[in-house]
Amino acid sequence: MNIVYLTTESVPFAKTGGLADVCGTLPSVVASAGHQCSVIMPAFDSIRRAGIPIERTDISFAIDMPGDRIVGGRVLKSTLPAGNVPVYFIDQPMYYSRPYLYGDKHGDYRDNAERFIFYSRAAIEVMKRLGKRVDLIQCNDWQSAIVPALIQSGCGGLPVDTPTVLSIHNLAYQGSFSAEAFPLTGLPWDEFRSESFEFYGGMNFLKTGIVSADHVCTVSPTYAREIKTPVHGCGLDPILRSLGDRVSGIINGIDTEIWNPAKDVHVVRNYDVETWESGKLENKLSLQAEMGLPSDPDVPLIGLVGRLAEQKGWDLILPVMREHLREGRPTQWAVLGSGDPVIESELQWLKEEHPDQIAAHIGFSDPLAHRIEASSDLFLMPSRYEPCGLNQLYSLRYGTVCIVTATGGLADTIVDTTEETINNGTATGFHLRSYDAASLDRAIGDALRLRFHEKEIWKKIVNQGMTRDWSWRKSAFQYIDLYARTISLKRRVGK
């Protein structure tokens, strides 16, 4: 099969979250199973800092925009780190040469509709210009979600029955714009219909993708079920319910080369399932020094890495942190993240008030993320919802026991510690009993009790997590199966 992945993020070229990890690895694993894969993404400035050579191609194009404007673009080329998947970059500096991918501290960039409609139209143009038959397009998130509808409307000249899968990495980000954005598609107004582009009088890119793609895929089976409910459906649950089994979930894998404690280039001491006790301890002492925390092998170190967004449970984490500080409980916290300015300032303040207990690095740092995973005793992910989540998978592999909400991919990957799961050796972490600060605090207390007073049980939990296989292999085969089914269903329906 010839599969084209449309994405705005892909490690190591551009990353704000898990989408990048998925699109930096999945295409290569699918390719190594014997398929042709390629990635098309915008040429953000960060692609030039990825450390992989980027070359020019002779493909350039011009796209008609409203008001008699013509916006040109050219195509650059590189490969994913595994070397077996070409990556084509849509280069148009007016849209993509900016400090951030989607917005800055003032909010989303005001021309995001134009930036990503241009990207979507340009991607179709590139697929046509490459001249190879495309068997299936996987669109990822709202930024490329209108591509199936564009193709079906005859935009860009690809076969209108080209099979498509829309992969949703987070339903909360939908790409909602006013109807004024519609002419940017280059389509006539009679295409602005509720069966495709129109949604409550405006545009909603994700909804357009959901109703137009042949299959909608999410990043965990539990999230695939949750998004059909009003609580997690973000207003799109009735549409998702109406699709029945055209919505499914495949759990993400991880890059087990990059996220491997035995080979990790970012940590001071490599370790494996035999040596994690001494290895993690050495990393902990080093991280304490790096982040300005007092050196103490015995104090529990709690790690947090991720977007500072309400989704990630900061309304529970901050009260629990404050409680620990107020009561003088012996815990250290190593936090890495950026996002909501209110959470950022609170963390800064807590760090200044309690430098012996709180280390907070506001920003994005892949090496530090690795070191926090390798050094912490516990890792917190009390997310309000979590499509898949990657940090809990990294934590499992790094022997860092996770405390999670039983939602989405967290429920699918972390086995709660109970008498039964301890006895049958399946326990890998702790679930919150309910979404509140008291449950988070209780779970931390339960975990620390085992960590310090039931060391044999703790070892079993760590060992079980470290030896589970979270490589992409299994999930990639599920994707390949999904692609094949989608293509053959489309052929049968088309006949």
Ligand code: ADP
């Ligand atoms: P989401 O996609 O919702 O942000 P995921 O857990 O699926 O959450 O993926 C987040 C990815 O981004 C992980 O690889 C995580 O390590 C990384 N990440 C998030 N914030 C930071 C940061 N500030 N510095 C380094 N890596 C980060």
